[in-house]
Amino acid sequence: MASISLIEREKKKADFRKAITPYLYLVPAFLVMAFITFYPLIYQVIVSFTDFQTKDLLKGLASENLNSVGVKNYVDIFTGGLPVQNFDFFRVLTYNLWWAVTNVAIHVPTGIVIAVLLNTPGLWMKRIYRSLYILPIVVPPLVVATVWRNIFDAQYGAMNQFLTSASMFFGALDPVRIRWLEDFTAPIPWLLPNGPLTLAYYAMMIANFWLGWPFMALVATGALQSIPKDLYEAASIDGASGYQQFRKITVPLLRPAMIPATIYGFTLSFNLFNIVYFMTGGGPARSNEILVTFAYDLVRNLRLFGAAAAFSVIIFFVALTLFLITNRLTRATENIVE
Amino acid sequence: MATYTKPNKSNNPIIRFLNINTSREVGGRELPLWRQIALQILCLVIAAEVMFPIMYIVTLSLSSRETRPSSLELIPQEISLTAFKQVIDRPTANPVTFSELLRNSFLLSVGVGLVSLLIAILAAYAFSRFKFKMRQVLMVLVFVPLLMPAIGLATPLYLMMNSIRIADCGGGAIAISPFATCAVGLGKVMFNLRDSLIGVGIAMVSTALPFAVWNLKGYLDTIPKELEEAAAIDGADANQIFFQIVLPLALPQLAVTFFLGFIGNWQGLPSRGSSSQSPNHTRFR
Numbered sequence: 310m311a312s313i314s315l316i317e318r319e320k321k322k323a324d325f326r327k328a329i330t331p332y333l334y335l336v337p338a339f340l341v342m343a344f345i346t347f348y349p350l351i352y353q354v355i356v357s358f359t360d361f362q363t364k365d366l367l368k369g370l371a372s373e374n375l376n377s378v379g380v381k382n383y384v385d386i387f388t389g390g391l392p393v394q395n396f397d398f399f400r401v402l403t404y405n406l407w408w409a410v411t412n413v414a415i416h417v418p419t420g421i422v423i424a425v426l427l428n429t430p431g432l433w434m435k436r437i438y439r440s441l442y443i444l445p446i447v448v449p450p451l452v453v454a455t456v457w458r459n460i461f462d463a464q465y466g467a468m469n470q471f472l473t474s475a476s477m478f479f480g481a482l483d484p485v486r487i488r489w490l491e492d493f494t495a496p497i498p499w500l501l502p503n504g505p506l507t508l509a510y511y512a513m514m515i516a517n518f519w520l521g522w523p524f525m526a527l528v529a530t531g532a533l534q535s536i537p538k539d540l541y542e543a544a545s546i547d548g549a550s551g552y553q554q555f556r557k558i559t560v561p562l563l564r565p566a567m568i569p570a571t572i573y574g575f576t577l578s579f580n581l582f583n584i585v586y587f588m589t590g591g592g593p594a595r596s597n598e599i600l601v602t603f604a605y606d607l608v609r610n611l612r613l614f615g616a617a618a619a620f621s622v623i624i625f626f627v628a629l630t631l632f633l634i635t636n637r638l639t640r641a642t643e644n645i646v647e
Numbered sequence: 648m649a650t651y652t653k654p655n656k657s658n659n660p661i662i663r664f665l666n667i668n669t670s671r672e673v674g675g676r677e678l679p680l681w682r683q684i685a686l687q688i689l690c691l692v693i694a695a696e697v698m699f700p701i702m703y704i705v706t707l708s709l710s711s712r713e714t715r716p717s718s719l720e721l722i723p724q725e726i727s728l729t730a731f732k733q734v735i736d737r738p739t740a741n742p743v744t745f746s747e748l749l750r751n752s753f754l755l756s757v758g759v760g761l762v763s764l765l766i767a768i769l770a771a772y773a774f775s776r777f778k779f780k781m782r783q784v785l786m787v788l789v790f791v792p793l794l795m796p797a798i799g800l801a802t803p804l805y806l807m808m809n810s811i812r813i814a815d816c817g818g819g820a821i822a823i824s825p826f827a828t829c830a831v832g833l834g835k836v837m838f839n840l841r842d843s844l845i846g847v848g849i850a851m852v853s854t855a856l857p858f859a860v861w862n863l864k865g866y867l868d869t870i871p872k873e874l875e876e877a878a879a880i881d882g883a884d885a886n887q888i889f890f891q892i893v894l895p896l897a898l899p900q901l902a903v904t905f906f907l908g909f910i911g912n913w914q915g916l917p918s919r920g921s922s923s924q925s926p927n928h929t930r931f932r
Contacts, residue, residue, distance in 0.1 A: 339788075
């Protein structure tokens, strides 16, 4: 008899069911994502090769006025041909990277130092301080940006008043009226050679510093609890001073926990829309804009949907490159620690 | 002798007072009083720096003046609830009340959290436990949307949701586009997906979903496989293992992921909320 027996047929059915089970589990997620993520993604890629404008919004891709302009949008973005003032793609890109790097470089050491400070055995009111220092994370970002903009106001801002009282304490006569958010001149002329950093950059750094170190301190506190105390006792018996203990015990053992936090902080700062947009609106003459605020501007205000789509695709590739690099870094350091 | 402590040599009572060990541990590192006080001052300075903008907000919200104060006020000078009253009665220029805004925010956040959770746990289980051919590729496909800026996806979503409408064609006929449309000139639009809370919720799910999958997959990786193998030996198939063993074990992480999704979407992003025009659908910002 050439036909397959009943047992073999049952086994084939069971094997088939077992093979497609994982795909069945994935169907809901991919169905949803196909509609709300992949479809807009492909749509944007197609739009980036056209000159989509507001008049095409009604019919979308089926609109008659839509022309295909090839790679004109991409070329415009890279060579600065967009009708946007002070837009040089590579200047914005380097500024964005510099912004993210300097932010993280300030937040992480501060967070670690404050976490170690709070971890001192026998410190009074430790829990109160820890709860207090979490507050900046809880405040809504828009409120944070608006409050810090008020603080850096030239006329009534708290920062200028603080500097005024400090300078009068040392004998100055005039009130301090630094125009933080509008001034064009750069205090350090040679920094960032292709686009000097204005005072607004420093103002945003201070505001983001207030917002950023509590998260790093939180992660460091969690990691500090896992360091066994015997190490410190053994080191102090051997005669190590407090600073030596910090450098040789605390820092190496904190590193595996702080590296993912650093990378997360870097990604967050790179895409920090709230502070940049609502505090300075891009700074004097757009010198402080980062990539995502530019994208937002292209869509909302200028309505150049074709160029905005091309811009989003470019940002996507920049983010992909950063993601791959950071992935490689974390895997490399994990191997070293283990 | 367990540890070696330096003898307190000074005869001066002030110095001896300042060197009292305030560390409550026995045999650990000691914390003399002067160092404790120095650390306390440092902590208070840091607390002042943290609280400074927050006190600014609190003072401003409790004062009854209409314009920005000209001097720096950190301690509330008067406690007047006019600002709070105004927020609760009429928060924005639109005719919505505070409770409606609260209800909208709450419904959206809870709904988006739950939906993304339910879909993500299935996908996370597949990625974590099964070995199938396209696993790496599909995993990258799921995490890649996180890299696209939200603004980039806003316009097509807007257009797509705009095309899903329910219109009343008069005479009792109801047309649900894009499958059917009324004749030209007829049709009063009853429901436009772009203009509703459901539309905003769908847009919010698009970022909540990859994050939830990533979170849950990481946690499911830590659940030991021996439990599932024991169940398989006893004759459970894959579905039973998932629903009766893995799902209950993963409940804590489900709660955490729901909470994170809720908090993340509670504050709202400008790109998401702007697709809905109707004032009844505004949320907290």
